Amino acid sequence: MCGVIGVLSKDQVNQTIYDGLTMLQHRGQDAAGIMTYENGTVHLRKGNGLARNVFHTRHMLALKGTMGIGHVRYPTAGSSSSAEAQPFYVNSPYGISLAHNGNLTNADELKKDLFLEDLRHINTSSDSEILLNVFAHELARQGKVKISEKEIFSAVAGVHKRCRGAYAAIAMINDYGIVGFRDKHGIRPICVGKKKVDSGTEYMIASESVALASQGFALMKDIAPGEAVFISHDGEVHIAQCANETQLSPCIFEFVYFARPDSIIDNISVYKSRLRMGEKMSEKVLREWPDHDIDVVIPIPDTSRTVAIQLAFHLGVKYREGFIKNRYIGRTFIMPGQKIRKKSVRQKLNPIGLEFKGKNVLLVDDSIVRGTTCEQIIQMAREAGARKVYFASAAPPVKYQNVYGIDMPVPSELIAYNRTVEEIAEAIGADKMIYQDLDGLINAVGYGNKDISCFDTSCFSGEYVTGDVSAEFLYQQELERSDSAKEKKSEEPVRQVDVYNRE
Numbered sequence: 460m461c462g463v464i465g466v467l468s469k470d471q472v473n474q475t476i477y478d479g480l481t482m483l484q485h486r487g488q489d490a491a492g493i494m495t496y497e498n499g500t501v502h503l504r505k506g507n508g509l510a511r512n513v514f515h516t517r518h519m520l521a522l523k524g525t526m527g528i529g530h531v532r533y534p535t536a537g538s539s540s541s542a543e544a545q546p547f548y549v550n551s552p553y554g555i556s557l558a559h560n561g562n563l564t565n566a567d568e569l570k571k572d573l574f575l576e577d578l579r580h581i582n583t584s585s586d587s588e589i590l591l592n593v594f595a596h597e598l599a600r601q602g603k604v605k606i607s608e609k610e611i612f613s614a615v616a617g618v619h620k621r622c623r624g625a626y627a628a629i630a631m632i633n634d635y636g637i638v639g640f641r642d643k644h645g646i647r648p649i650c651v652g653k654k655k656v657d658s659g660t661e662y663m664i665a666s667e668s669v670a671l672a673s674q675g676f677a678l679m680k681d682i683a684p685g686e687a688v689f690i691s692h693d694g695e696v697h698i699a700q701c702a703n704e705t706q707l708s709p710c711i712f713e714f715v716y717f718a719r720p721d722s723i724i725d726n727i728s729v730y731k732s733r734l735r736m737g738e739k740m741s742e743k744v745l746r747e748w749p750d751h752d753i754d755v756v757i758p759i760p761d762t763s764r765t766v767a768i769q770l771a772f773h774l775g776v777k778y779r780e781g782f783i784k785n786r787y788i789g790r791t792f793i794m795p796g797q798k799i800r801k802k803s804v805r806q807k808l809n810p811i812g813l814e815f816k817g818k819n820v821l822l823v824d825d826s827i828v829r830g831t832t833c834e835q836i837i838q839m840a841r842e843a844g845a846r847k848v849y850f851a852s853a854a855p856p857v858k859y860q861n862v863y864g865i866d867m868p869v870p871s872e873l874i875a876y877n878r879t880v881e882e883i884a885e886a887i888g889a890d891k892m893i894y895q896d897l898d899g900l901i902n903a904v905g906y907g908n909k910d911i912s913c914f915d916t917s918c919f920s921g922e923y924v925t926g927d928v929s930a931e932f933l934y935q936q937e938l939e940r941s942d943s944a945k946e947k948k949s950e951e952p953v954r955q956v957d958v959y960n961r962e
Contacts, residue, residue, distance in 0.1 A: 460717055460864055461545075461560040462486035463649070464665045465528040465629035465637040467690050469658035473522040476529040479663065479670040480510045485719060486560070486666060487533040490544035494556045495524030496633055501554060505530075505544040526692065528631045530558035533866070546631075547588045549579075552599040553606070554633035559587035560666055561625030561647040561864040564927055569593060569621065590626055594618050598632075606635065608689045608697040615640045615687040619702035623927050625710075625863035627682075629664050636691040639664035640701065644708040644924050645684035646863050646915050648724045652676035662690045667722040681725050683707070708924040711914040712865060714904045715854045716762055716825045727907030730765060735903035736853045737769025740823075740895055744774060744851075748893075753849065754818040757781035759808070759836055766853040767823040776821075781814040781843075782836070804835045816844030826854035827887070828867060830874030834887040841888075850889040855897045856880070859921040860936055862928055867918050869937045 462483030466472040476493050491513045492505025504518040510531060514522075530545035548556040563569065566586040573579040573589065577596045581588050597617030601610050615638070626642045627649035641649050652671035654661045663676045671678055682688055685702025709725050720730040744751060755777045758767035761784065771778035785807050814820075820840055827833055833850060840848045856875035861867040870876045874883055884892035897919050905911055915924045 460486050460533060460866070461558075462531040462666045462670075463528070463558040463560050463627065463629050464530075464663065464670055465526075465558070465631065465639060466661065466663050467526040467637050467692070467694070468656070468661040469525060469694075470656065470661070471523065472525060472527045472661075473519050475661070475663070475674060476522075476527050477510060477514055477519065478674055479665055480529045480531050482670045482673045482719075483531055483666055484510060486717060487531040489533040491529070491531045492544045492546050492558070493522055493527060493529040494546045494548065494631065495522045495527030496554075496631060497524035499633070501548065501556065501633065503546070503548065503556075505546070507544065526631060526637055528556060528558045528629050528637065543583050543585050545585070545587055547583075547585070547591045549591060549595045552595060553635065555591065555595050555598070555630055557587065557591040557594065557628055557630040559590050559626055559628040560649070561627055561642065562586060562862060563589060563622055563626065564624035564862055564925060564932065565622065566624075572621075586624075587628075590618070590622060590628060591630070593621055594628075594630060597621075606632075608691070608699070611635075611638055611689050612687055612697075612699040612701050615699075616701040619643055619685055623925055625925075627666065634692060636689060637662075637664065638687055638689040639682055640687040641682045641684055643685045643702045643705045644915070645705075645725070646708060646710050646924065648681070648709065648713060648718070648722075650678060650681045650724075651688050651690075652678045660694055662694070662696070664688065664690075667718055667724065669719045669722045672721070678723065706913060706924075707911055708913045708915050709911065710861075710863060710865070711900060711904055711916050712826075712854070712861070712918060715900070717865075720762075720765055725908055725911065727904060727911075732904045732907055733762075733765035733853070734769045735906055736895065736900065737766040738773055739899035739903050740766065740770045740851060740853060740893070741773035743896060743899065744770075744893060748891075752819050752847075753821045755779050755781075755814065756821045756823060757814065757840075759822060759824040759833070760784045762825040763823045763853060766825065770821075770823060770851070779814045781811055781820070781822075781840070782808045783811065784808055804832050805839070808836065808839070810839050810843040812843045814843075815840050817846055818844075819847040819849070820845045821849045821851055821893075822889075823851045823853065825852070826857060827852050827874055827883075828857050829872055830883070830887050833889075837888045847890045848888075849891040849893065850884070850887065851893040853895050854900060855894050855919040856883070857918050859918050860933055861918040862923065862932070862936060863915060863917070863925075865918065 464479040491510040546558045563586040597614035625646035627647035654676045685705040756771035758764040
């Protein structure tokens with residue numbers, strides 16, 4: 460999962476992009492990058508780490524320009540080398556840079572075609588670089604010295620014809636402007652907003668609306684599936700549908716875990732959807748366990764807090780904060796490597812013993828992926844004196860790979876793989892395990908936008924909305940995305956990429 464942002468203004472955009480990346484930091488902590496453009500020259504700074512560690516004052520001063528794009532990243536199949544950090548850049552044609560969130564499902568095929576037919580070289584294992592080169596080739600093949608929105612939209616249409624999978628992307632074309640576009644299923648989120656300033660109107664394209672709202676930008680729209688929004692260098696906005704047979708099928712896991720609660724995605728409030736998840740969970744508990752003996756509901760901070768509040772309210776039991784979070788530890792789910800995840804849990808959370816002692820506790824989490832975190836948290840609750848520890852997941856069992864940009868690699872590494880609910884409870888050490896039903900989750904999220912008839916629920920259902928995911932493809936994904944494969948790649952040398960200029 461990644462976060463992307465693009466800004467176009469009459470003023471310098473470096474600070475606006477940086478501030479936007481800090482609001483999207485939850486979407487990736489492995490690397491960050493910013494590229495700006497000014498008077499025929501691009502300026503780039505990218506490297507491993509959080510945005511605040513990658514960009515120092517000297518870098519910000521060098522990132523000059525009135526338009527630019529930025530990216531925060533965590534790796535799925537790729538390595539953690541800063542060579543994989545985005546944005547990527549190609550000189551031909553015109554000078555194009557791109558930042559991308561998602562995963563292409565036909566990346567290997569595209570890479571071969573780019574080399575043999577388009578005569579383009581791919582320098583990394585990132586499919587974002589592939590997406591950039593496809594877009595660049597589709598622009599170049601039109602053979603225009605100067606281009607307009609017509610040629611740009613035609614290039615995006617070419618991307619949609621060739622690329623499959625999930626992609627919410629922002630490209631910057633030197634001297635022309637920035638363009639945001641989204642795959643035909645709208646799997647990953649992306650939106651556009653504007654703000655009036657003394658010098659005119661500023662525009663921002665970003666993964667989540669929170670990046671806009673935090674800096675005073677008004678949300679104009681979510682980019683629709685197959686749609687492109689081009690904002691020219693002089694501030695004109697052009698919108699076009701560039702694909703046929705589109706269907707909005709947003710990733711439901713965005714609402715469960717990834718997105719910030721203060722974001723609006725496809726006209727759905729993430730916060731409200733999580734409240735409804737709590738309501739649906741309470742209905743299931745009361746339906747299947749009417750004589751429950753739960754004394755207190757305690758969330759595992761932070762994502763599950765909203766769900767837990769509503770769950771406790773509808774159950775008529777106490778809600779308490781039982782764990783204090785160390786906010787200087789990253790999100791364990793997106794940390795590469797099982798050993799790092801195991802080590803970080805007890806550094807991340809500390810129990811308040813008085814809230815556990817002698818009580819039957821229902822712990823609530825947004826989801827359970829590998830089970831590493833919840834197993835240790837249940838043990839912590841018992842050590843704090845809990846009489847019984849029950850565990851509830853606001854999402855259904857995660858049983859399948861996600862091939863659209865979420866790091867759920869190998870089914871055998873998932874706690875729910877080939878296990879019953881009772882076996883999962885035993886594996887994580889809980890007295891009872893309660894999962895949200897998939898229909899309940901879909902209803903909770905979809906209630907906010909009745910026009911959405913389908914969500915990507917692949918990690919829960921094994922059904923892939925793009926319709927092109929074969930058993931052979933999934934097997935190859937297993938080979939590339941297992942923890943052992945990532946640990947091997949993490950041993951590659953890491954280099955820091957400094958600012959450079961290109962004419």
